[in-house]
Amino acid sequence: MSAENEMLDFLGLEDKEELFEDIPEMIRTDLDIPEGLSEREVMSEVKGKLDKNKDLDELVSFLGAGIYDHYVPAAVGEIIGQSEFYTSYTPYQAEISQGLLQALFEYQSLIAELTGLGAVNTSMYDHPTALAEAVLMSSRIQRKGGKFLIPENIHWDKDPVLDNYLRGSDIDIEKVSFDDDGKIDRDELRSKLDEDVLGFYVETPNIFGVLERDLDTFKKLKEENDCILVVGSEPMLLSLMRSPADWGADIAIGESQPLGIPPSFGGPTVGIFASHEDYIRKMPGRIIGETEDSEGKRAYCMTLQTREQHIRRERATSNICTNQSLMALASAAYTYVRGGTGIEEIAKENYEKAHDLADRIDDIEGFEAPYFDSEFYNEFTVKVPEDSEKVFEKCSKRDVLPGVALDKKEKFRSLPDLILVAVTEMNTEEEMDVLVETLKEVVA
Amino acid sequence: MSSEYRQARYDEELLIERGEDKQIENNPLPSDIKREEAAGIPDIPKHEVVRYFNRLSQMNYGIDTGLYPLGSCTMKYNPKFTEQIASNTKASRIHPYQPEDTVQGTLEIMYELQELLAELGGMHSVTLQPAAGAHGEITGLMIAHQYHKDNDEERKEVIIPDTAHGTNPASVSMLGYDLVEIPSKEGCMDLEALKEAAGEKTAAFMITNPNTLGLFEKDACEIAEIIHDAGGLLYYDGANLNAIMGKTDPGAMNFDIMHFNLHKTFSTPHGGGGPGSGPVGVNEELASYLPVPIVEKEGDTYQLDYDLEKSIGRVKGIYGNWLVLLKAYTYIKYEGKDGLEEVTERAVLNSNYLRKKLQPHLDLPYRELRKHEFVMSGKRMKDKGLKTTDLAKRLLDYGFHAPTIYFPQLVDEALMIEPTETETKETLDGFAEAIESIMDEDEEVIGEAPQNTAVRRVDETKAIRDSVLSYKMRD
Numbered sequence: 001m002s003a004e005n006e007m008l009d010f011l012g013l014e015d016k017e018e019l020f021e022d023i024p025e026m027i028r029t030d031l032d033i034p035e036g037l038s039e040r041e042v043m044s045e046v047k048g049k050l051d052k053n054k055d056l057d058e059l060v061s062f063l064g065a066g067i068y069d070h071y072v073p074a075a076v077g078e079i080i081g082q083s084e085f086y087t088s089y090t091p092y093q094a095e096i097s098q099g100l101l102q103a104l105f106e107y108q109s110l111i112a113e114l115t116g117l118g119a120v121n122t123s124m125y126d127h128p129t130a131l132a133e134a135v136l137m138s139s140r141i142q143r144k145g146g147k148f149l150i151p152e153n154i155h156w157d158k159d160p161v162l163d164n165y166l167r168g169s170d171i172d173i174e175k176v177s178f179d180d181d182g183k184i185d186r187d188e189l190r191s192k193l194d195e196d197v198l199g200f201y202v203e204t205p206n207i208f209g210v211l212e213r214d215l216d217t218f219k220k221l222k223e224e225n226d227c228i229l230v231v232g233s234e235p236m237l238l239s240l241m242r243s244p245a246d247w248g249a250d251i252a253i254g255e256s257q258p259l260g261i262p263p264s265f266g267g268p269t270v271g272i273f274a275s276h277e278d279y280i281r282k283m284p285g286r287i288i289g290e291t292e293d294s295e296g297k298r299a300y301c302m303t304l305q306t307r308e309q310h311i312r313r314e315r316a317t318s319n320i321c322t323n324q325s326l327m328a329l330a331s332a333a334y335t336y337v338r339g340g341t342g343i344e345e346i347a348k349e350n351y352e353k354a355h356d357l358a359d360r361i362d363d364i365e366g367f368e369a370p371y372f373d374s375e376f377y378n379e380f381t382v383k384v385p386e387d388s389e390k391v392f393e394k395c396s397k398r399d400v401l402p403g404v405a406l407d408k409k410e411k412f413r414s415l416p417d418l419i420l421v422a423v424t425e426m427n428t429e430e431e432m433d434v435l436v437e438t439l440k441e442v443v444a
Numbered sequence: 445m446s447s448e449y450r451q452a453r454y455d456e457e458l459l460i461e462r463g464e465d466k467q468i469e470n471n472p473l474p475s476d477i478k479r480e481e482a483a484g485i486p487d488i489p490k491h492e493v494v495r496y497f498n499r500l501s502q503m504n505y506g507i508d509t510g511l512y513p514l515g516s517c518t519m520k521y522n523p524k525f526t527e528q529i530a531s532n533t534k535a536s537r538i539h540p541y542q543p544e545d546t547v548q549g550t551l552e553i554m555y556e557l558q559e560l561l562a563e564l565g566g567m568h569s570v571t572l573q574p575a576a577g578a579h580g581e582i583t584g585l586m587i588a589h590q591y592h593k594d595n596d597e598e599r600k601e602v603i604i605p606d607t608a609h610g611t612n613p614a615s616v617s618m619l620g621y622d623l624v625e626i627p628s629k630e631g632c633m634d635l636e637a638l639k640e641a642a643g644e645k646t647a648a649f650m651i652t653n654p655n656t657l658g659l660f661e662k663d664a665c666e667i668a669e670i671i672h673d674a675g676g677l678l679y680y681d682g683a684n685l686n687a688i689m690g691k692t693d694p695g696a697m698n699f700d701i702m703h704f705n706l707h708k709t710f711s712t713p714h715g716g717g718g719p720g721s722g723p724v725g726v727n728e729e730l731a732s733y734l735p736v737p738i739v740e741k742e743g744d745t746y747q748l749d750y751d752l753e754k755s756i757g758r759v760k761g762i763y764g765n766w767l768v769l770l771k772a773y774t775y776i777k778y779e780g781k782d783g784l785e786e787v788t789e790r791a792v793l794n795s796n797y798l799r800k801k802l803q804p805h806l807d808l809p810y811r812e813l814r815k816h817e818f819v820m821s822g823k824r825m826k827d828k829g830l831k832t833t834d835l836a837k838r839l840l841d842y843g844f845h846a847p848t849i850y851f852p853q854l855v856d857e858a859l860m861i862e863p864t865e866t867e868t869k870e871t872l873d874g875f876a877e878a879i880e881s882i883m884d885e886d887e888e889v890i891g892e893a894p895q896n897t898a899v900r901r902v903d904e905t906k907a908i909r910d911s912v913l914s915y916k917m918r919d
Contacts (some may be wrong), residue, residue: 036780087506099504161758168620266540266762326715340485
């Protein structure tokens with residue numbers, strides 16, 4: 001007797017169909033999809049489809065706008081490819097999940113070092129959803145609704161995500177425009193800060209690649225208005241830049257994709273979420289804490305779970321359950337494989353290459369780089385002499401992707417023909433030559 | 445039966461502890477924004493880092509280690525070929541803002557996945573944007589919110605049964621809705637109570653079917669009628685889709701909106717907590733409310749379509765967890781119609797077999813026939829002065845991951861068990877023998893479990909009291 005028949009026999013059933021007799025006939029359906037394939041067939045079919053893509057090895061790409069193509073050392077893939085890690089789930093049973101718990105505690109610790117804020121969760125879905133959660137958390141900290149100030153100079157995906165997350169809340173988003181330098185308009189920010197304001201958001205680098213300066217101003221404004229300061233940043237740059245905590249952030253958010261995660265068509269990535277230690281009970285998401293076992297040995301477990309949906313249900317701080325843990329682990333593995341000095345070196349290399357390229361593009365007749373005359377890191381704006389779409393079209397025929405068109409985005413329509421160019425260590429000198437030559441030729 | 449499982453037990457200090465104070469040389473940033481001192485990230489030889497994480501992995505338990513019967517989570521074997529395909533650079537090293545003609549393969553796969561999921565759910569259209577099940581839920585509620593707004597209706601309430609996953613009520617209140625929770629009757633929806641609760645304030649109703657007790661809500665159509673008559677929308681939580689594929693679907697039950705958990709039903713791995721993917725399907729009337737972009741096909745070309753008339757906009761950045769979508773697509777193509785029907789049948793057979801095997805040792809509330817999972821009560825542990833959590837910890841010593849415990853809350857000392865279709869009869873027999881053996885063990889042995897894991901019983905109270913959430917917070 002087959003195992004299946006033995007099991008049916010044990011249940012006193014003759015046919016598996018009897019297991020479904022509780023599903024009424026009137027709602028029965030048939031699946032209308034093709035029959036299955038063998039592993040060999042399916043691998044060949046899917047690979048055939050993927051072959052229609054051109055990957056970044058086949059393109060000269062300066063694309064960024066939130067997703068960056070950094071080199072991922074092979075060791076990172078090996079580490080997150082350990083099946084004990086990737087085939088496990090949320091570590092509800094701490095004793096048998098110490099490895100993952102400790103690895104995620106390492107991630108939290110690394111983000112704490114970079115942001116200067118001690119309380120870190122194991123991830124949000126991405127940067128935009130982390131921003132939405134930060135705004136909601138600000139309202140919980142302040143115990144009221146009100147206005148939250150959001151600068152215009154952030155990625156266009158973030159605004160609609162915020163709108164959707166706040167649909168049922170008593171929080172109103174008020175926008176703060178940017179000045180001629182591409183930075184948040186400080187006078188406007190100042191004028192909009194009043195007692196109805198829950199908090200405000202500052203991002204550096206912002207969507208123009210521009211770094212905000214006089215950081216102490218934000219700290220002062222926050223303190224004067226007794227509100228929450230949320231700071232968005234880029235983790236690799238944070239190895240060189242003053243930490244968000246240093247300039248008064250209560251909550252620091254960002255995108256950890258640059259740390260060890262391939263571009264992956266934009267997902268999966270990791271939303272960074274760190275908070276001041278005073279507000280840990282208001283935080284969203286999973287958090288790992290350090291503790292001991294019954295014999296006094298150091299151990300780790302999920303903690304402060306009474307904030308979470310599986311315990312607190314409708315009173316939870318967020319609905320998030322499944323998050324991006326394995327990608328957080330990739331970021332931790334990447335950071336340690338590179339080491340502190342290694343991360344700093346890559347950040348410096350990115351900075352220098354980007355500045356070198358900006359100078360070279362600026363020298364081409366009709367181009368202006370950076371368009372916003374401000375300090376930047378590895379990404380900058382370029383004013384192009386004709387419609388950005390036309391420039392892209394001509395470049396992409398040669399497999400050159402100069403950047404992302406900013407002027408085509410609804411919120412930046414008022415800007416001139418403007419593109420956003422990102423540089424990483426993956427861009428060789430030869431690639432930069434190709435870009436400069438191509439730009440020269442296409443506008444000639 | 446004795447427990448022969450032994451997990452590795454290393455004393456690994458955190459790597460972060462090795463960070464040292466140091467200056468940054470040649471920092472190119474302007475002096476007013478540059479770091480004075482380096483962040484405390486150590487420099488450690490690469491092979492030491494690999495060893496460290498390798499040792500940590502040996503102190504972890506995955507589905508590749510053994511049975512992982514977490515109810516509601518669908519921990520089944522993750523095929524290795526889907527991992528391999530996702531590591532192809534033509535999948536991983538593509539940028540979201542590449543021209544569409546350089547990512548036709550990806551767009552084609554996403555388009556086909558939208559179509560496959562629509563068929564599997566009995567839905568009209570699908571968005572692949574949400575990153576997880578709970579994210580799908582909140583997306584669905586955002587759609588419902590916009591729909592009622594467009595109809596100039598202010599509906600403030602969302603109804604759920606008391607068996608609902610915690611994410612359901614959390615999503616409801618996150619969007620500012622008032623929660624109306626219906627106590628279940630014999631483990632299923634109480635139609636009379638539902639009739640009473642439904643009305644002009646009802647924005648939506650959320651349920652998973654089979655429910656979290658593993659019971660099929662056979663009155664699904666009546667439920668739909670009650671909610672639709674009241675002008676509300678029906679939301680189907682797809683967490684338990686593994687139990688019904690090829691037998692019925694949410695569309696057939698007249699549901700308007702649903703989400704899929706690709707990491708559960710379509711076996712993309714759970715990654716220690718994520719990433720997952722929670723695509724949302726809707727009926728024809730709601731199709732133009734989906735987040736943008738969705739993938740459209742025109743002739744032989746695939747493109748991202750941002751032009752949906754009533755779209756709610758976005759629920760996350762970019763397009764969704766593409767690499768997870770790719771794995772799910774590959775899995776669905778591999779299983780196909782025949783394979784997915786068999787998945788359902790095996791999952792339900794395994795569940796009922798194990799349920800009956802365990803019935804002599806644990807208590808089963810409500811009727812017998814279950815779908816892909818079942819909930820038992822560990823209240824007999826109380827006779828020993830112990831609790832379900834002790835039983836769960838002792839199971840770890842036998843080399844099994846514990847089931848979900850203390851959920852759903854309406855079952856005393858609940859153990860929620862989902863074996864999935866990929867486990868053999870021998871494995872299920874082994875699990876049943878372990879439970880039987882534990883029930884006969886001395887209180888001290890169970891109460892002091894686990895002993896074969898990397899650490900002994902973890903002090904969760906101390907973790908809360910100390911709240912050390914990073915090395916930085918350690919005093």
